[in-house]
Amino acid sequence: MGFLDLAGRVALVTGATSGIGAATAELLAERGAHVLVAGRDTTRGGTVVAGIREHGGKADFLAAALADAESARQLTQEATELGGGHVDILVNSAGIFPFGPTAQASPAEVDAVYDLNVKTPFHLVARLAPAMAGRGSGAIVNVSTMVAEYGVAGMALYGSSKAALNLLTKAWADEFGPQGVRVNAVEPGPTRTGGTAAMGEGLDALAAQAPAGRPAAAREIAEAIAYLAGDTASYVQGAILPVDGGRTAV
Template sequence: MGSFDLAGRVALVTGATSGIGAATAALLAERGAHVLVAGRDRSRGEAVVAAIRDRGGKADFLTADLGKAESVRQLAREAGDLGGGRVDILVNNAGAFPFGPTDQTPDSDMDAVYALNVKAPFHLVAALAPAMAAHGRGAIVNVSTMVAEYGVPGMALYGSSKAALNLLTKAWAAEFGPRGVRVNAVEPGPTRTEGSAGMGDGLDAIAAQAPAGRTASAREIAEAIAYLVSDAASFVQGVVMAVDGGRTAV
């Protein structure tokens, strides 16, 4: 497998009990990483872990409510313990994506979205990146969205939170890159997951606007993430990679 091989590395994936997170956890495990599957739902998390182990991979589940700062810090500590004192790869995938008019958005939604989409990655990077830097290597990927790049009615809250994450990606690349930690992001387009199932035909309508003309599978997004955390991307730093079927290119 060469430069895509992740054998011997410990990877923490948040929001990994379903969708893109679960697909990413499975793929990183296939490539040799010890994957720490983080999420709120223990039964779903343990199912993801069991599936990875059934295929010969190594995985453990960690419960975390990433909407609370102390729970985020606790997750970082537990991940380090399970990883034998280190975490080599961090995938900040957990996120909330409520849609709706700006004037009908309650303060509680604003607080919850920014707590999960911005503050949780911030706290995890603060807790884990310095140790990566001390070892001289590490890889972080933040999962953003294509609607962080352009305005969409009803997506002001979600899009703005991910736009903040895009800037954090670049700032962290500048901060930790000189010490061997690569920080990048992916911007998925419309993707078929459990979370997007309720969008029905609306998801297909969004997908039809892109050159690819279709929705992505969670595995397709995971492939981009797996590339960015691997040595194949050793010279890729501070990039926000569109994985959207070409939507933001046209």
């Protein structure tokens, strides 16, 4: 176990059954948080929870489709109950990232991307942030992407959804920051996960454009998320932190 700066806190991590979300759940648990692993896949969720518990951490799984406002409401209710009446940290990691020409995106695909990448974080924050504000403390970290910062052919749908999340991050920082709730975001670059495996050599080619010259490991993104969730980032509010190997700096 690492330093337990998050001991006594309850952290809800969406999209936590794989990739960046799973790595974040594991790291927050290492730092003492009771982590609520939220996701669609019960088997993968159980595996993440079991791994955390085997290493001495505290975690529980919450099945969540997050397809609409009602599913978000149900998740926040279950998380609050399981957390003993409070959720102190929210990590909005759930997301989908279909790539392709704009003309080939179906209306259903457009709706699915915005429902999960934009509306779900909105509904979760709307339900959890006021309670955090009432307690005078809390941390929310949104997982965005480097392609929210610049245009890339074939990534208009995904990039625009995360650009909306970036603006929400700043607006929520202004809305809830005065009551002690810090809201920030990370912008990952190309990251090796199960979800990006299908990109094959394309992932390496994308990563080669950055000074780091390689894809990130999910744990590297999780470290940035954990920083923003913890007290060492106590004076960081409304920040959009690039964790992209330097791609948006050049």
